Amino acid sequence: MKVLVIGSGGREHAIVDALSRSKQVDKIWCAPGNAGIALQAECVAIGVSECEKLADFAEANNIALTVVGPEAALAVGIVDLFKERGLKIVGPTKAAAQIECSKEFAKDLMHKYQIPTAAYKVFSEYEAARDYVRRTGVPTVLKYDGLAAGKGVVIAMTEAEADEALRDMLLDDKFGKGSVVIEEYLEGVEFSYMCFVSGHKVWPMVSAQDHKRACDGDKGPNTGGMGAYSPLPFITEEDERYALEQIMQPTADAMVKEGCPFEGILYGGLMKTAKGIKVIEFNARFGDPETEVVLPRLKSDIADAFMAVADHGSMQLEWHDFATLGIVLASKGYPGSYEKGFEIKGLEEAGRGAWIYHMGTKSTDKGFVTAGGRVMTVVGKGATLQEAREDARRRVEMIECENLFHRSDIGWRAFEK
Numbered sequence: 001m002k003v004l005v006i007g008s009g010g011r012e013h014a015i016v017d018a019l020s021r022s023k024q025v026d027k028i029w030c031a032p033g034n035a036g037i038a039l040q041a042e043c044v045a046i047g048v049s050e051c052e053k054l055a056d057f058a059e060a061n062n063i064a065l066t067v068v069g070p071e072a073a074l075a076v077g078i079v080d081l082f083k084e085r086g087l088k089i090v091g092p093t094k095a096a097a098q099i100e101c102s103k104e105f106a107k108d109l110m111h112k113y114q115i116p117t118a119a120y121k122v123f124s125e126y127e128a129a130r131d132y133v134r135r136t137g138v139p140t141v142l143k144y145d146g147l148a149a150g151k152g153v154v155i156a157m158t159e160a161e162a163d164e165a166l167r168d169m170l171l172d173d174k175f176g177k178g179s180v181v182i183e184e185y186l187e188g189v190e191f192s193y194m195c196f197v198s199g200h201k202v203w204p205m206v207s208a209q210d211h212k213r214a215c216d217g218d219k220g221p222n223t224g225g226m227g228a229y230s231p232l233p234f235i236t237e238e239d240e241r242y243a244l245e246q247i248m249q250p251t252a253d254a255m256v257k258e259g260c261p262f263e264g265i266l267y268g269g270l271m272k273t274a275k276g277i278k279v280i281e282f283n284a285r286f287g288d289p290e291t292e293v294v295l296p297r298l299k300s301d302i303a304d305a306f307m308a309v310a311d312h313g314s315m316q317l318e319w320h321d322f323a324t325l326g327i328v329l330a331s332k333g334y335p336g337s338y339e340k341g342f343e344i345k346g347l348e349e350a351g352r353g354a355w356i357y358h359m360g361t362k363s364t365d366k367g368f369v370t371a372g373g374r375v376m377t378v379v380g381k382g383a384t385l386q387e388a389r390e391d392a393r394r395r396v397e398m399i400e401c402e403n404l405f406h407r408s409d410i411g412w413r414a415f416e417k
């Protein structure tokens, strides 16, 4: 079977890698892919939002199955178009992708179906929003409604901070014309719980945890993710059962009831609070960098899983017992401005027996060079998380490049006494 993966990051590299382990898959294409993905798939220069071109490509090349990585493609309705043209694709329709793309849609759905989440109210007028914050107090959470790539969330510790953010979002329209969801501030540990979903059917993956801040100790600016690991010692089987039965399954059922059944990967960004597990956000796709540590643990054939999602079939997912821990190497300066084009050496050696997933690299006659903010995720494995961390660190040390930095404390929560 021939498959097409859409996207160009570490997440898509991990998907391509998992597909390359499948017995049924004999050819993988990736659009647009990246220099690392090109080692395992044939990259095609079509952008993730060029839906017509992607559908033409899938048709012309007899692609049996297309898998969508990024939300940008979902938000413009790539799945709707593929389905109209009779092409098999794994991902939610534009209507179902609202669960990620519209915070208001997601919050209203959770409210209507009593899925546990932070209390909230939606505002489009600055004055009303400001008065609400004055009444309800701080800390409070302000979420600009729209796809702002994670930049639209402000945790305001003071009223002044809240006011400034509300001005940006509702008076100055810094992110565009939109509304703001004001949410109760929750405290607890966050984890990512991704599930394959096909209508009412939900098959959970192992949980993982991301590290969104740029620097050790969870300090510094927010990023696309600086590392992840799996499993999570502080999330029990009972927690996962609760997340499945009280959150993910009811959400899948609710989407069917609302007339926009979810097909694809439903990502629960969950928080374990003193009052139980609650939803922070949903994503309509695989998480990055969680996918880079979760898919290596998948023992089952991922092509079977994707087919079960697309065909409303059945499957039994099996997982390896080993632990994985991924460290993101990023260009110095990221998530601010950074330079590109620095040579990267030692990759082959460093990746042997584990995984290196490329995010922003370019292939030149000097070998790989840096070409993005986040450059790659180096994933180590071991019988325990401790061993996985040692393995990942050892591999990171083997990579030579003068313009990269990484966090040295990935997984810290798992090692806390």
Ligand code: AMP
Binding pocket: 118, 141, 143, 150, 153, 155, 183, 184, 185, 186, 187, 190, 269, 280, 281
């Ligand atoms: P989101 O884009 O909704 O995932 O929000 C980004 C980050 O803000 C989350 O990963 C949390 O760390 C934090 N956050 C979002 N909502 C809340 C909340 N209600 N209480 C506390 N922290 C939150």
Ligand code: GLY
Binding pocket: 210, 224, 225, 283, 286, 287, 288, 289, 290
């Ligand atoms: N790791 C968070 C995300 O993919 O949105």
